[in-house]
Amino acid sequence: MADVSLWNTALEIIKTKITKQSFDTWFSTIKPLSYDLNSSILTVEVPNKFSKDWIENSHKTLILESLKMIENKDVAFNVLVSDAKQPPLIPESSNTQPIRETKFNASTIIGLSLDPKLIFDNFIVGDSNRFAHGACVAVSEAPAKSYNPVFIYGGVGLGKTHLLHAIGNAIRKSDPSLKIAYLTSEQFLNEMVAAITSGKINDFRNKYRYVDLLMIDDIQFLQGKEGMQEEFFHTFNVLYSANRQILATSDSKPQELKIEERLKSRFEMGLIADIGSPSLELRVAILKKKAETEKVYLSDEICLYISNMEQHDIRKLGGYLTKIIAYSSITKSKISLDLVKECLKDVTPSALERKITIEELKEAVVKYYKLKPSDMVTKKRTQPAAFARQVAMYLTRELTDMSLPEIGQNFGGRDHSTVIHAYDTIAAKIQTDLVLSQELKEIQDLAKQL
Numbered sequence: 001m002a003d004v005s006l007w008n009t010a011l012e013i014i015k016t017k018i019t020k021q022s023f024d025t026w027f028s029t030i031k032p033l034s035y036d037l038n039s040s041i042l043t044v045e046v047p048n049k050f051s052k053d054w055i056e057n058s059h060k061t062l063i064l065e066s067l068k069m070i071e072n073k074d075v076a077f078n079v080l081v082s083d084a085k086q087p088p089l090i091p092e093s094s095n096t097q098p099i100r101e102t103k104f105n106a107s108t109i110i111g112l113s114l115d116p117k118l119i120f121d122n123f124i125v126g127d128s129n130r131f132a133h134g135a136c137v138a139v140s141e142a143p144a145k146s147y148n149p150v151f152i153y154g155g156v157g158l159g160k161t162h163l164l165h166a167i168g169n170a171i172r173k174s175d176p177s178l179k180i181a182y183l184t185s186e187q188f189l190n191e192m193v194a195a196i197t198s199g200k201i202n203d204f205r206n207k208y209r210y211v212d213l214l215m216i217d218d219i220q221f222l223q224g225k226e227g228m229q230e231e232f233f234h235t236f237n238v239l240y241s242a243n244r245q246i247l248a249t250s251d252s253k254p255q256e257l258k259i260e261e262r263l264k265s266r267f268e269m270g271l272i273a274d275i276g277s278p279s280l281e282l283r284v285a286i287l288k289k290k291a292e293t294e295k296v297y298l299s300d301e302i303c304l305y306i307s308n309m310e311q312h313d314i315r316k317l318g319g320y321l322t323k324i325i326a327y328s329s330i331t332k333s334k335i336s337l338d339l340v341k342e343c344l345k346d347v348t349p350s351a352l353e354r355k356i357t358i359e360e361l362k363e364a365v366v367k368y369y370k371l372k373p374s375d376m377v378t379k380k381r382t383q384p385a386a387f388a389r390q391v392a393m394y395l396t397r398e399l400t401d402m403s404l405p406e407i408g409q410n411f412g413g414r415d416h417s418t419v420i421h422a423y424d425t426i427a428a429k430i431q432t433d434l435v436l437s438q439e440l441k442e443i444q445d446l447a448k449q450l
């Protein structure tokens with residue numbers, strides 16, 4: 001059993017600072033459970049949620065100050081609820097065996113690796129991303145001391161992932177002893193499921209509950225996955241009460257996500273920053289910077305031409321540039337406006353695209369794959385209809401302004417996260433599957449002719 005004399009000493013201090021009544025009411029029911037010397041986390045138990053909230057809202061500062069006074073360093077204070085109806089924050093086994101803390105090497109990155117190219121230095125700031133960028137810089141300079149949690153939302157290709165990597169890279173450089181976890185919520189889910197199946201849920205929990213910085217990308221994937229929301233909620237609480245930094249990104253703001261209210265409110269209590277579509281000026285600046293990194297020169301005229309082909313997704317702009325550079329190197333010709341035009345001849349400028357409707361897309365997919373219209377809305381998941389539906393959802397998201405819930409609604413009342421999953425699946429496939437990427441073009445053409 002861990003040494004909890006720390007708590008008893010803290011009580012002596014606290015007693016002198018609040019009224020006897022308050023002390024007796026709230027502090028007499030607190031049961032110390034463990035004090036983890038490695039992570040400096042003191043865990044206590046209270047009888048119900050109400051006590052927990054009250055203690056955390058009204059006495060947390062006093063408690064933390066008292067603990068700090070005794071230990072001469074910051075001690076995190078973690079409150080568990082013993083009420084059986086409440087899901088335990090830490091696995092039950094922690095009462096009988098000490099929390100197994102994984103030992104990390106300095107600068108351990110848990111989860112996905114960080115791309116060293118995604119740094120603040122090459123993130124160009126404009127009006128559409130200034131606030132989000134500022135928040136991320138602040139976090140990287142003082143994790144958990146400026147804004148916590150931080151929630152960044154915005155459309156595809158606007159720089160959310162770039163910012164998370166930039167924070168991770170900056171912290172890794174400035175304080176390599178900090179443990180950083182970066183992962184997508186999809187990976188969080190996959191690992192959680194694998195851990196449950198193999199009976200290693202405690203390992204999973206310990207992995208993410210003892211980090212200094214947790215960054216979860218694309219949290220919209222949590223929607224409709226209650227078990228995962230629950231697990232994440234507890235991870236969030238453990239980290240938050242231990243004063244660790246939490247960041248999340250999403251395609252929409254917390255209020256619009258279909259997730260549990262308590263999780264939403266956790267995010268709402270922090271800093272929420274959106275990233276909007278980049279202005280022409282910003283798009284040009286980003287292209288110039290990218291070209292500079294690739295050591296190619298782009299004239300203003302060429303930059304403007306490329307920037308006018310895409311008004312939102314910066315990933316697409318980068319893709320065009322890569323294509324142009326490859327084309328110029330293969331054909332051994334200089335990057336001229338003619339070469340750029342030739343290279344992008346199949347690209348329709350995003351602003352000029354005739355809006356294709358979801359009905360046209362569904363009809364085109366049905367025709368192309370020789371299916372029945374009902375295959376687009378059926379609940380059955382049999383192939384090839386399921387795949388065709390994914391294609392149709394992908395194209396709808398790509399080519400129309402419909403929101404994710406609207407798209408889901410139009411495909412047999414499916415939820416938001418199913419649409420994202422379909423989108424991600426197809427987006428990943430077409431990276432390598434040329435046949436499929438050709439099919440998508442043909443379907444798109446077919447839809448335009450309808």
Ligand code: ADP
Nearest residue numbers: 122123124156157158159160161162286314315
């Ligand atoms: P998201 O996660 O929002 O979908 P990403 O962070 O993956 O978008 O960004 C897509 C691409 O655009 C990446 O290659 C990223 O480096 C680039 N990018 C986005 N915003 C900027 C910016 N402000 N400056 C430079 N590059 C950017």
Ligand code: MG
Nearest residue numbers: 160161162217
């Ligand atoms: Mg991203």
